[in-house]
Amino acid sequence: MALLEVKDLKVRVEEREILHGLTLTVNEGEVHAIMGPNGSGKSTLSHVIAGKPGYEVTDGQILFKGEDLLEMAPEERAAKGVFLAFQYPVEIPGVATMNFLRTALNAQRKARGESEYSTPDFLKKVREVSKSLNIPQDMLKRGVNVGFSGGEKKRNEVLQMALFEPSLCILDEMDSGLDIDALRIAADGVNALRSPKRAMVVITHYQRLLNYIVPDFVHVMSKGRVVKSGGKQLALELEESGYAQFEDAA
Amino acid sequence: MNVALAKTGSGRAVSDLFASAEGRLPGSPAVIAVRREAFETYEHLGLPHRRIEEWKYTDLRALVGEVLPLAASPDAAALKRAAEAVKAHAIEGARKLVLVDGVFAADLSDVKALGAEVSLKTLRETLEKDAGLLKTASTDAVISLNAAMATDGVVLSIADGAHLSAPIQIIHVATAASVSAFTRSQVAVGKGVRATVVESFVAAGAKAYQVNDAVVLSVGDNADVAHIRLLDDSPDAVNITSQFVTVGANTKLNFFNMTTGAAVSRLQGLITLAGEGSELSINGVNLLKKTEHGDTTLVVDHAVPNCVSREIFRAVIDDRAHSVFQGRIIVRPDAQKTDGKMMTRALLLSDEAEADNKPELEIFADDVSCGHGATAGALDDSLLFYLKARGLPEKQAQALLIQAFVGEAIEQIADDGLREYVIGIAERWLEQRQ
Numbered sequence: 001m002a003l004l005e006v007k008d009l010k011v012r013v014e015e016r017e018i019l020h021g022l023t024l025t026v027n028e029g030e031v032h033a034i035m036g037p038n039g040s041g042k043s044t045l046s047h048v049i050a051g052k053p054g055y056e057v058t059d060g061q062i063l064f065k066g067e068d069l070l071e072m073a074p075e076e077r078a079a080k081g082v083f084l085a086f087q088y089p090v091e092i093p094g095v096a097t098m099n100f101l102r103t104a105l106n107a108q109r110k111a112r113g114e115s116e117y118s119t120p121d122f123l124k125k126v127r128e129v130s131k132s133l134n135i136p137q138d139m140l141k142r143g144v145n146v147g148f149s150g151g152e153k154k155r156n157e158v159l160q161m162a163l164f165e166p167s168l169c170i171l172d173e174m175d176s177g178l179d180i181d182a183l184r185i186a187a188d189g190v191n192a193l194r195s196p197k198r199a200m201v202v203i204t205h206y207q208r209l210l211n212y213i214v215p216d217f218v219h220v221m222s223k224g225r226v227v228k229s230g231g232k233q234l235a236l237e238l239e240e241s242g243y244a245q246f247e248d249a250a
Numbered sequence: 251m252n253v254a255l256a257k258t259g260s261g262r263a264v265s266d267l268f269a270s271a272e273g274r275l276p277g278s279p280a281v282i283a284v285r286r287e288a289f290e291t292y293e294h295l296g297l298p299h300r301r302i303e304e305w306k307y308t309d310l311r312a313l314v315g316e317v318l319p320l321a322a323s324p325d326a327a328a329l330k331r332a333a334e335a336v337k338a339h340a341i342e343g344a345r346k347l348v349l350v351d352g353v354f355a356a357d358l359s360d361v362k363a364l365g366a367e368v369s370l371k372t373l374r375e376t377l378e379k380d381a382g383l384l385k386t387a388s389t390d391a392v393i394s395l396n397a398a399m400a401t402d403g404v405v406l407s408i409a410d411g412a413h414l415s416a417p418i419q420i421i422h423v424a425t426a427a428s429v430s431a432f433t434r435s436q437v438a439v440g441k442g443v444r445a446t447v448v449e450s451f452v453a454a455g456a457k458a459y460q461v462n463d464a465v466v467l468s469v470g471d472n473a474d475v476a477h478i479r480l481l482d483d484s485p486d487a488v489n490i491t492s493q494f495v496t497v498g499a500n501t502k503l504n505f506f507n508m509t510t511g512a513a514v515s516r517l518q519g520l521i522t523l524a525g526e527g528s529e530l531s532i533n534g535v536n537l538l539k540k541t542e543h544g545d546t547t548l549v550v551d552h553a554v555p556n557c558v559s560r561e562i563f564r565a566v567i568d569d570r571a572h573s574v575f576q577g578r579i580i581v582r583p584d585a586q587k588t589d590g591k592m593m594t595r596a597l598l599l600s601d602e603a604e605a606d607n608k609p610e611l612e613i614f615a616d617d618v619s620c621g622h623g624a625t626a627g628a629l630d631d632s633l634l635f636y637l638k639a640r641g642l643p644e645k646q647a648q649a650l651l652i653q654a655f656v657g658e659a660i661e662q663i664a665d666d667g668l669r670e671y672v673i674g675i676a677e678r679w680l681e682q683r684q
Contacts, residue, residue, distance in 0.1 A: 050639050053631070078641035090636045094654025100640075103650060108641035143654075160640065 001066050003028050003199050004049075004168055009060035011041075011048055018044045020224040021060065026168070029196040033210055033235060034203045036221035037243040042203045043087065045221075046172045050084035051077050064168065078104075079111035083166035085157040087173040092144035097156070100144045101126060105163055129162040133189045151182030158189035169193070169200045175209040187212030207239040222246040265293065268398060271320040275401065277377035284381040288389075289398035295391035304390070304518075307574040307606045308545040313514045314488050318460050320399060321351040321429035328425040328454075333358055335423050335454035339482070341671060344419035344448060351424060352401040352431030367412035373403035373434055383436055386466065386494050387520060393492050396432055396464045403435035403464075406447075410440035410470065417446035417476075417668070422463065424456040424487065434464040441470035441498070446665060447477050451511070453484035460488040471498040471525055476506075478668060480675065483511040485540070490516045499525025499554075506663050507534035508672055509544045510679050516545035516574075523550070523557040523585075530559040533662040535672075537679045538571035538603075545574035550592075552585040555615075561592040564659045566652055567603035568683065578610040581618050588618040596626040597655050599648070649680040 004026040011019040019041045026032050036042050048055050049062060051074035062069040069077060092100070106116040117125070130140065133155050145153050154174060161169055171190065175183055190213055194200070202213055210218075210232065218234040219226045220243070227246045228234065268289045275285060297314065298305035324332065332350040336358055340346055347370070348358040354372045364370055376383055383405065384397040404420055424431060437447060451461060461483065469475050483489050489512045497503050509515055523530060536544040550559050565573035579590045596605030607624035629651050637647035656676055663669040 052635055052639075073643075074635065074638040075641050075643050075647075078639055084639055086636065086639075090630075090632050092633055092636070092651070092654065094657045095650055100637075100650070103646070104637070104640040104642055107643065107646060111641065164641070 002026065002063075003065060004201075005063040006045070006049075007061050007063070009045075009048070009062065010058045011044055012056045012058055013044070013054060017058070018224055019048075022221075022225055024219065024226060026199045026201060028167070028199055030217065031194065031200045031202065031213065031215045033215035033218045034201060034221055035205070035207070035218060035235060035238060036246075038205065040221040041224040042221055043172055046084055046170045046201075046203055049170060050074060050082060075107065076111065078164070078166075079108045081167035083161055083164060083169045085154070085161060085169065085171045085174060087176055089145050089153045089157055091146045091148075093146050095144050097140045097142060097144050098126070101140075101160065101163060104160070108164060125163065129159055132192065133159055133162070134185055135159055149182075150177035151179070151185065154178060154182065154186045155189065158186055158193075162189070162193055167198055169198065171200065171202045173203060173205065175204060175206060183209065184212060207235045210235045220246050267317055267319060271399060274320065274323075275399065276374040277381065278379070281377045281381040281384070284384055285398045288384065288394045291389060292391050292394040292398060295394070298391050304547065304576070307576070307608075308514075308516050308543065310392075310490075310514075313543055314460070317395065318428055318430045320401070321426050321431045321459070323353050324350040324355070324425055329355060329358065331425050331454040332423040335452050336421055339421060339450050339452045341417060341419050341448060341668070344417040347404050347418065347420045349402060349404070349420070349422050349433055351426050351429070352433050354402045354404065364418070367409040367414070368418070369407045369409075371405040373400060373405055376405055383434060383466070386464065386492075392462060392490050393464060396434055396462050396492065399430070399432035399462070400434040400464070401432055403433045405436045407438045408440055408443050408445055411442045412440065412445065413443070414445040417448050419448040419450060422449070422451045422461065423454050424452070424459045424461065424484065425454045427457045427459060430460040430462065432462045434466075436466040437468075439467070439469045439473055439475055441472055443470065443473045443475065445475050446668070447475070448668070449479045451481045451483050451489055453487065453511075457484050458486045459484065461490070463489070463491040465491065465493045467493065468496045469498055469501050469503055471500055473498065473501045475502070476504045476663070476665060476668070478505075478663065478672070479507045479517070480672070481507070481509045481511055481515055482675070483515070485511060485513060485542070487512045488514045491518070493517070493519040493521075495519060495521040497521065497523050497525065497528050497530060500527040501525065502529045502531075504531045504662065504664060505533065506659075506672070507546065508675060509534075509536040509538070510675055512542065512544070514543045516547065518547040520549045520551065523552050523554060523559065526554050526556045528557045530557065531662055532559070533562045533659045534564070535656045535659050535676065536565040536573050537656070537676065538565065538573055539568040539683070540571060541569070542571045543574070544571070545576075547574070547576040549578045549580065550590065552579070552581045552588040552590060554582075555584060555586045555588065557585070557588060559590045561594070562659045562662060563594040564656045565594075565596040565605060566599065566656060567596060567605055568599040570600070570602045572604040572606075574606045575624070576608040576610075577622070578612065579620055579622070581613040581615050581620060583614040586615050586617045588615060588620065590618070590620040592622040594624045595655070597652065598626060598628050645684040649684065652680060653677070
């Protein structure tokens with residue numbers, strides 16, 4: 001059984017159809033890149049998988065481990081192992097990062113019927129992971145993402161990915177707003193999380209990110225559909241020729 | 251008595267309120283005369299209603315309708331129930347002073363533990379001599395009614411230079427349903443004092459009672475005082491409290507109010523900065539649900555130059571609840587270099603929740619820095635989605651954001667233990683929503 005199956009998905013936002021029948025299959029251990037021009041529906045796909053309100057699915061389905069994902073609330077999806085790394089992680093003043101991480105992790109574990117982490121175990125785990133991501137401890141005491149640089153926000157997303165251990169990670173435009181050093185640190189963090197049990201969907205506008213997170217498959221989206229799929233060399237071809245050819249194809 | 255009460259709102263019924271209580275009200279004949287005069291003032295004005303500017307948003311005639319008869323003095327069974335409630339609400343280490351149904355309960359209080367630096371009398375005792383404590387700086391209808399009917403209260407005096415190691419906690423316990431308790435307390439804080447005074451309003455199983463409390467607090471020069479008020483009355487109770495506060499020179503006064511109970515509550519305060527170089531921090535959180543109505547109405551009077559006042563208020567309003575914040579800052583002509591700021595924010599958790607914010611500045615000096623801000627809005631959907639996408643169920647995500655929202659006011663409480671205690675109250679309120 002595939003980990004994620006998106007079948008002929010049609011999605012509307014306020015009467016306007018954004019996805020016109022999108023199909024995508026992702027198996028355990030695979031890394032898929034989804035590329036495409038602005039407005040092709042890449043971020044819409046990531047939001048619909050995560051359960052963001054405001055999108056109306058008019059046709060098709062999304063199965064996750066064989067279950068109907070669209071029937072689940074966002075928090076259920078998270079507990080089942082879906083993780084969306086946000087393009088623009090929000091700032092939450094007054095909610096300490098550490099408190100947020102513990103609350104979220106324990107909420108997921110509780111939903112799965114697992115025991116909650118004890119404080120010492122949790123702290124140990126956070127320390128290990130944050131160290132490997134070069135996240136200073138004082139950052140964890142601040143409000144969630146408050147005053148964080150673009151790079152720090154993305155590293156905080158990767159930190160959560162490492163803590164929650166999801167089976168599907170969707171990285172939405174992870175490279176936006178990052179300089180090359182920040183991008184490398186974040187990408188190294190993501191690469192460390194690659195495993196035969198975990199799949200990743202890397203959404204990006206530019207090929208650059210894929211130099212750091214090398215995909216197994218590349219899909220090109222245009223106007224709400226996947227118009228071409230291939231191996232990692234497809235990304236390089238796109239860098240050469242641009243998206244224009246696919247806009248015509250769609 | 252019951253027959254008279256059936257005549258809701260009529261002049262005849264209120265007269266009976268006083269007549270039926272008069273024989274039980276403490277005080278010398280001269281004091282009783284003062285009371286009768288105060289009652290006539292009240293009777294002339296009647297319960298405040300929306301056509302009186304200060305009560306525009308809290309129409310007691312519509313919300314309360316009638317003043318319930320005076321509570322009886324607590325019997326042994328009532329005191330026993332009160333003792334349980336005191337146990338549940340006592341702050342660890344605090345010196346407790348307990349008023350049950352408006353009467354000081356010495357057996358439930360830590361009178362001896364107050365120490366030599368704190369003198370305690372009861373209102374009842376002082377009224378045997380004179381009526382001074384029944385007179386206040388302003389007299390609206392509810393304050394006049396309080397002067398007429400107050401049965402007891404604590405009269406505290408903290409000696410100059412005293413550094414109290416433990417908070418003093420005044421606990422008001424209601425044990426009887428469908429009656430009124432009228433209390434009036436005075437706290438005189440000497441020069442150079444460091445002290446914390448907590449007031450708690452709680453119920454011992456009682457329902458639908460009314461509290462009318464008045465507090466006169468004076469703080470001397472060079473003092474550092476925390477004043478915390480925790481209103482956790484029964485959800486169908488009424489609590490109207492009037493505070494008169496005077497602050498000396500070079501003093502820090504940190505006030506915090508938290509409302510988590512009562513169907514109708516109003517805290518009205520007049521805080522006068524009477525000495526230069528003082529810092530006033532006034533903060534509060536109202537957590538309101540169902541059809542609760544919570545009103546905070548404060549006047550900060552900068553009567554002298556060079557004082558700082560800061561006000562941070564947060565209201566969380568669920569269901570059909572209604573929050574009112576009226577804050578006025580007065581800067582008198584001489585009060586140059588005044589620095590006054592007031593910020594009030596309301597969080598509406600339902601479409602039917604209501605918030606009225608009315609900040610006012612009255613500035614008569616020309617070299618001052620004053621400002622106010624008021625907002626009302628719902629929780630941010632993008633923040634909620636982020637938390638839900640990380641596994642938090644809706645109510646838990648809301649709870650985390652609400653805690654952050656009220657946190658800015660709560661963190662003004664300097665004492666770690668008391669701050670944690672107040673955070674705990676907020677957490678329990680939020681848990682009940684889940």
